[in-house]
Amino acid sequence: MKLSWKTIVLLCALLTTAGWSQQKLTLKDCIRIALKQNINIITSENLAEIADNNYLSSYSNILPSVSTSFDASRRTIGPRESIEFQPVGIDSAGNTIVQRVSVLQDKANLNSHSFSLSVSQNIFDGGGWWNRIRRGKASKNAAFHGMNAQINQTITTVAQNYLDLLKQEKILEVNQLAVQRSQDNLDKTQKMFEIGSVAKVDVYRARVNLGNDRISQISQRNAVHQARQRLNISLGKDPNEPLEIEKNVQFNFELPELATMLEQATADQPELMRQQMDVRTGELDVAISRSVFVPRVSGFFSYNRSNSEFEKIYNNFDRNWTTAVGVSVDFNLFNGFQDMVNYQNAKIDLKNKRLALEDYKRTLKSDVSTLYQRYRDLQEIVEINQQNLEAAREEYRLAEERYRLGSGTSLDLREAQVNLTDAERILVSAEYDQLIAYTQLQEALGSVQSALERL
Incomplete structure (x- = not known):
């Protein structure tokens, strides 16, 4: 079978695309993708660009305003009849005799042709x-x-979703192990029943256990999706x-003292700095609304040329100007209390x-303290669960041994198996x-970007 060169190129392209689509992404890869494609970040970047443009336009209040205009018109007056009084002589008394004609x-x-140039300059407007x-x-x-706050929030969301996907995949592996254990127990119970070591009810119970574990596996598969x-x-x-991610992620960092982190949050948190700038804009809004209560002084200059003949506008510059x-x-004396209302609203x-x-500062301190304590608590819980897992494994091993020797029941074995699965799931x-x-916690501190860069 011969393939044309076009077919070969197409196949190569498809294979390359498939390879990239199946490439496992690290957390850094996911963050880089989000920084380029996340809608919220793109929107915040656009808003920052608009604010930058508005800052440039704010100089229009002090820079001179220059305008020019060119006008040309032709006015046509149609034939018309008018009444005039014309002198026709002088009477005997010497008065002029007029006649209506x-x-x-x-x-x-x-x-009509004209050219004008005008310049106006704000001199004083109350600041x-x-x-x-x-x-x-x-x-x-x-x-x-x-x-920056939106970038931090997006990075945190990506990291949370990335870690949550890893967690759900690990829990799915735990469920798969549970299914395998139940299948092994069913096979062993069936053989023990065949040789008369256990009752038929133990076989049915093992089948039910396997079915329940498979249902949990299916539910967990949906959670992964x-x-x-x-x-x-x-x-x-x-x-x-399609999306595949790397499964090896380690955050092996020691946290500083809580007081140090609270100081860091009040210094580096971008949302806090944004709200501080909002307060600053509010202060300036009050000053701007107050400036209308003083007279506004401006200077102006205009230059105009006009004539009925076009040529005389653009030559002989010493004439026709x-x-x-x-x-x-x-100075506005009264405008229906509008200026006063604007001033009062700006202060409110x-x-x-x-x-x-102030409310955000309190909330930020509370969030940092809560997340710090949660991190410490989970650190302790992980250590406890590691010990629980070792104990659950030993319990399951002993329960299997007792059941095989006939000194234990299938209920004891199932309870030990459930305890082992729960210990594995809780630890994950x-x-x-x-x-x-x-x-x-790193987002609350305003340092999530630098923290995840160290991974």
Whole structure:
């Protein structure tokens, strides 16, 4: 069978694509993908770019405004009749004699051409222009910190979903071991029944145990599927896209004292810095709304050229022109309390932002303390479960031996098997829950990016 070169190229491309799709991703790989494709990060980057543009536009309040215009028009007046009084003589008393005469005027065309240049400059507006520039900068910084907060949140979400997928896969392996143990017990019980060592009810009981373990395995397989979908979504991918991840992840780091971490959180947490910038923008909003209560002073200059003939606009520059230069003072005396309402609302908004900041500080301290304690507790729980697992293994071994010798019952064997499976499952959950608590704690500290870079 001969293949054309086009077919060979197509097959190579498909094999390459399949290879990449089956490539196992590390946690760092997943984070890199999310930073490029996650919708929330892209949105926060766009908002930061908008804030940067708004900061540039805030300088428009102090820079001069320059405009120019070019006008050309042709006005046509149709024929019309008008009444005029024309002198026709002088009477005997020397008075002029006038006569009412109807005059017909022909159609007339009037051309008009003009060019103008105007410049206006804000001189004083109660500090409004300066505060708008500072507000633009504060909003820009707030958007930047908000983008960093979103990046940290996305990295944490990806890490949680990655670790949760690993946990669900490990638990599935535990369930598979449970199914294998139940199958082995069924086979042994069947042989023991055939030689008369146990009753038929033990065989039925072993079959029920195997069925229950298989049901748990099927349910856990669905949990793995859902965990893989959540990870795909956090990566900005289709939820049903094939995804394989590396299974060896170790977070072997010692945490500093709680007081040290609380200081770090108040210094590095991007969401905290964003809310601090929000308070700063609120302060500047109050200053801006207060600036309208003072007169606004501006200067202006204009240059205009006009004539009915186009050529005379753009030559003989010493003729056909007018200029104006001056200073204007504007002061709003009353506009239906609108300025006062804006000022009062700005002060209320500032109070709310300060309250939100203080509330977030308290919540942040609580979160750091809670996550720190949870990490320590899970660390202790893992150590306890490791001991429990060793004990459960020995219990199961002894139960098997007693059942084989006829001194133990199938119920004792099943109880020991369930205890072993539970110990394995609890240990897996505790180990990965500890890793998840570590990533959540690092996000609360504002250092999740640097912490996961050390993996």
